[in-house]
Amino acid sequence: MPANRFNGFTQYGVGVGLRIPHYDEILSRRPVVDWFEIISENYMVDGGNALATLDRILEQYRVVQHGVSLYFGSAQRLNDDHLRRLKALTRRTGTPWVSDHLCWGSVDGTYSHDLLPLPYTWEAVERTAQQIRHAQQELELPILVENVSSYAEFHDSEMTEWEFLNEVVERADCGILLDVNNIYVSSWNHDFDPMTYVNAIDPARVGQIHIAGHSRFEKYRLDTHDHPVLDPVWKLYARAIERVGHTATLLEWDDRIPPFDELHSEALKANRWLASAPQSPIAAPENRHAAA
Template sequence: MPRGFSVSNKRLQVMGNSRFTSGVELATGIGLRVPHYNHILSEKPAVGWFEIISENYMVEGGRALSVLDRILDQYKVVQHGVGMYPGDAGGVKFEHLRRLKRLVRRTKTPWISDHLCWGSVDGSMSHDLLPIPFTFEAAKKTAENLRIAQDFLEIPLAMENVSSYGEFKDNQMTEWQFLAEVCELADTGILLDVNNIYVSSINNGFDPMEYVNFVPAERVAQIHIAGHSRYQRFVVDTHDHPVVDPVWKLYERAIERCGPVATLLEWDGRIPSFEEVWTEAKKSETWRDTALAKREENAAA
């Protein structure tokens, strides 16, 4: 283990994180997407909860907020962001946080998730989720930014592992060690994206099940499942296909370790009908039930 690593690299006993118990832990959710607005508002499907991309609703008015308010009248909504960029060396962007906090007051989201990444230099935005070098210096700076953001927002944060297509030569730890290190130092939760784990494992050559086995289970607040696209050299996190079996197996193992945390299906490209997306999301319940049965057996052994 690298010197200075503060989180034990052994299977952690699941203790649960009371900050993330919100009534959605046993429910299945999907992302709220524009093509499904009319169906949701007219048919009122029995969805456990919806996840919104925060930045799409950080506006002063218009249809997006009007629809969101109608959704909030009937469903629980959890905010998921793409613009916090806690890995930026320049620190947190308070104007972004102020707008985010206004939306928090509107949605009453139980927590906010965003990505463990960076995305801007000297005020220039990449509008991408760029991976952070897995070094102790980067972990310390990222955690400092997250502590400031969490204190300002006055709501728990959960950081998502991003998909990646290469690795830094100067990495001092594995990705799962870095994720654990940052979230321990910042005292935040984890949004565990098992599709991103699979995508990165194929592109960068590591065992995805090892990742799931060693992530600090007591910090996992939410799990993402999604589909991807396979090309000649890379697997790309496109969110435009059904979930593949290897990703379902990672999900099953994650639930076995973490318990009945909130699960959400992402489908963002070539979006099919609401019924097709919801049917795919509901598959998670079979995998979840199998995993929870294994968890109970292990606890009784």
């Protein structure tokens, strides 16, 4: 869907992550970029260079916030200080939506700083949806929840990951940030067909798509964001766009970061599929509901 209530009815095109090694080039050369995604936590501070640079970026570019440590799936309540600072930053950036991950990462006030996988249980569905609803109310902005790469599965799981995602977003009434690289990585690690995942997602809730590269090890795939997008991921992206339509797309590249033009060129490859994207979603999700 080109613009929907989950992405603030925007048409954002192809963006890239704003990263420190590119600050000087972006500010001096002012390349044409549809939008930048920032990691919210890097700018939730009270002063200094990060905020000053962000303000200069905001003078020229559209910025969307993506978070890494709200942890909607934590069994305990969200961190109020985090939410307060996040809200203050959204006022500064004017982001039309806020995204974070379908995961947990802290318990009893101790933080892992990782995107830890959830058991796909009804208890986790209820808890996660409740936290997203709470965050959405506090932030007064649409929230997109992103599927993560995972390397572990739980004995307790009662449904597939895509069933879990659909249940959470429906109960939370939030959007999806569909990361097709994460789907690929998890599918390889857990032996499922990634196309089944893409075909099962409710297209009407997808407000943004992530593409990225990953690393291949003998026994698993790792979401490293340090490579160009691989062909199997582009295939999933093509199918996602076919189902969802022209959707804000972002290339994630966080390690071994190449020169800005190289990174941006990699992101713009997405236009090959976006150019022929349908204007509206085409299919109802398949096998959307898990058995209760």
